[in-house]
């Protein structure tokens with residue numbers, strides 16, 4: 001094994017390896033790479049939006065293109081950048097943290113990735129095929145039903161594909177955490193990142209079906225002449241908003257909870273102190289998830305639900321600030337009295353705390369339903385959710401990437417470049433979005449193509465655009481850091497930070513394909529730290545060295561995805577010409593055929609033999 | 619010697635357990651058939667709708683419970699996470715249905 005892997009392989013072999021891989025680490029890396037690609041794409045769209053808004057009555061892009069830009073920016077960032085980057089980190093790290101050799105369903109894992117990628121690429125194909133979706137990332141009916149062209153059809157099919165992939169990922173993580181924890185790894189010994197992965201997966205499991213249903217209704221309204229959202233024919237367009245936000249609000253917690261988890265890993269390591277209030281952190285996570293399902297109508301205060309409904313959802317929403325506050329105080333208390341080391345992972349974390357808190361405070365402001373009549377659909381809301389999503393989720397992803405980069409790719413990112421990237425991004429972020437609170441309060445509506453001169457909005461918008469460019473430069477520095485590190489970086493040891501506490505730091509960086517030669521025995525929270533404190537610098541094995549059973553790679557998930565993608569194109573275009581039904585049936589035949597092949601052919605995997613394992617050095 | 623008696627004890631304990639389990643399964647199975655018969659009879663009879671519809675619904679809920687707890691073993695140990703997840707799902711669906719029936723379709 002080791003001999004083969006040290007030999008140089010051709011490009012074809014590497015490509016085939018990635019197309020067929022079922023290894024959670026490789027799939028995680030592919031999620032991260034694809035997520036980064038879409039993050040850059042969404043970032044470019046953001047820059048175009050900000051250039052358009054740099055001065056009053058600008059005509060950098062047309063009104064129609066502007067609508068496409070804002071729709072694609074939001075959709076890309078939420079579904080194809082933030083979510084996959086987080087799922088990638090969960091995939092690569094969570095099994096290591098619980099001492100597992102892979103996820104529960106490696107095949108499903110690969111299928112989930114390819115479906116997500118296909119969904120993202122499919123939706124972006126719309127740019128070249130007559131125009132992108134333009135009904136906003138929320139695709140409110142009736143606009144989304146009547147929006148001409150195929151843009152919104154691409155939105156529907158793209159999200160349907162990638163949503164199915166995400167759902168598979170969530171179920172996979174749930175089963176993995178329930179069934180594959182190493183000996184001694186009880187629930188209350190799981191690292192916080194594993195906990196938040198678990199809870200975020202529960203949210204995925206319960207929230208995504210609402211989106212799936214909504215998208216199906218929209219698909220039938222647009223393609224097959226149904227009238228679920230058509231008031232003239234007895235439908236009800238508000239149902240879309242409910243379905244979207246029953247999914248949408250939990251989705252924002254799907255994003256933020258794993259970020260919370262990552263900060264809860266980074267702070268103890270660089271404060272050299274155990275996480276303060278572990279139990280209350282777990283409890284707060286569960287409470288946030290629970291409440292997160294009962295607040296969705298706070299996005300619909302101005303729809304006219306009536307004072308009773310508004311009041312109930314308003315109070316429920318404000319309640320979420322309580323467990324969130326518990327977490328903030330726990331993080332602060334973790335640092336209290338610790339021996340703090342400030343490196344770039346830690347800088348992102350330290351910057352997150354105040355930035356996110358500002359977002360939480362404006363959250364409580366917009367949660368006051370009466371006041372929200374003023375805030376709603378203005379730049380104030382834009383400022384609110386960018387403070388929580390960029391200041392929380394994006395900072396979290398960048399912190400997590402910096403922290404786990406050595407574990408993922410075997411090299412530590414350059415510190416100086418990391419700090420430069422941080423400061424540029426951090427200053428740019430606050431320049432861009434802080435001023436938007438005031439633009440919103442002055443009445444600047446969101447989603448408008450231009451603003452007028454002489455309304456006091458000029459300077460604010462200019463500052464905001466300058467900030468956006470600083471963020472862009474910061475991101476470029478981060479990418480440059482990645483490139484430089486992969487060329488010049490030195491190989492990282494198993495525990496490059498020296499103070500690693502959790503299981504992933506007890507195995508080589510990057511880990512071998514089987515992760516743990518022998519499953520570790522977990523004796524408490526922060527198992528590696530416990531061993532270190534007792535003078536052992538490695539984990540005690542829980543089993544004798546033996547053959548390791550591994551799953552075989554498979555190209556079937558990739559083929560299945562191609563089938564579904566062809567069928568999606570068929571659905572989109574069969575409205576124009578029924579010949580496209582061939583693509584629908586052909587694509588489905590490919591997908592279902594591969595499913596059949598997978599079900600009928602037994603694949604027992606293979607074993608890595610004890611003798612080969614003994615030969616490999618740690 | 620002692621070893622043997624221990625194993626015998628365990629064996630007889632397991633047999634006891636299995637017998638018990640079998641009994642439960644048969645009883646629930648018979649009950650479910652009875653419930654189904656009652657449901658059919660209620661519909662066939664000339665009873666008032668106001669009475670029949672809730673009755674059928676209640677019987678259905680009980681049957682789902684039997685299905686989960688006895689046939690799908692949710693009553694056994696090691697199913698805590700699964701039942702928590704199922705009940706969370708039911709709760710979320712219930713909240714959604716409640717909102718839909720009260721503020722969209724009232």
Ligand code: HEM
Nearest residue numbers: 252256298299321360363364366367376377381385388389
């Ligand atoms: C203390 C916690 C929070 C509260 C009380 C809160 C409250 C709200 C409310 C009431 C709105 C609707 C405002 C309007 O449209 O008029 C809103 C919008 C939004 N929030 Fe939050 N929020 C919180 C945290 C978060 C977090 C953690 C995220 C994401 C990570 C988030 C993401 C969003 C997004 C994306 C929108 C705008 C959606 C859109 O209309 O396009 N919020 N929030």
Ligand SMILES: [Cu+2]
Nearest residue numbers: 249296298299
């Ligand atoms: Cu919300």
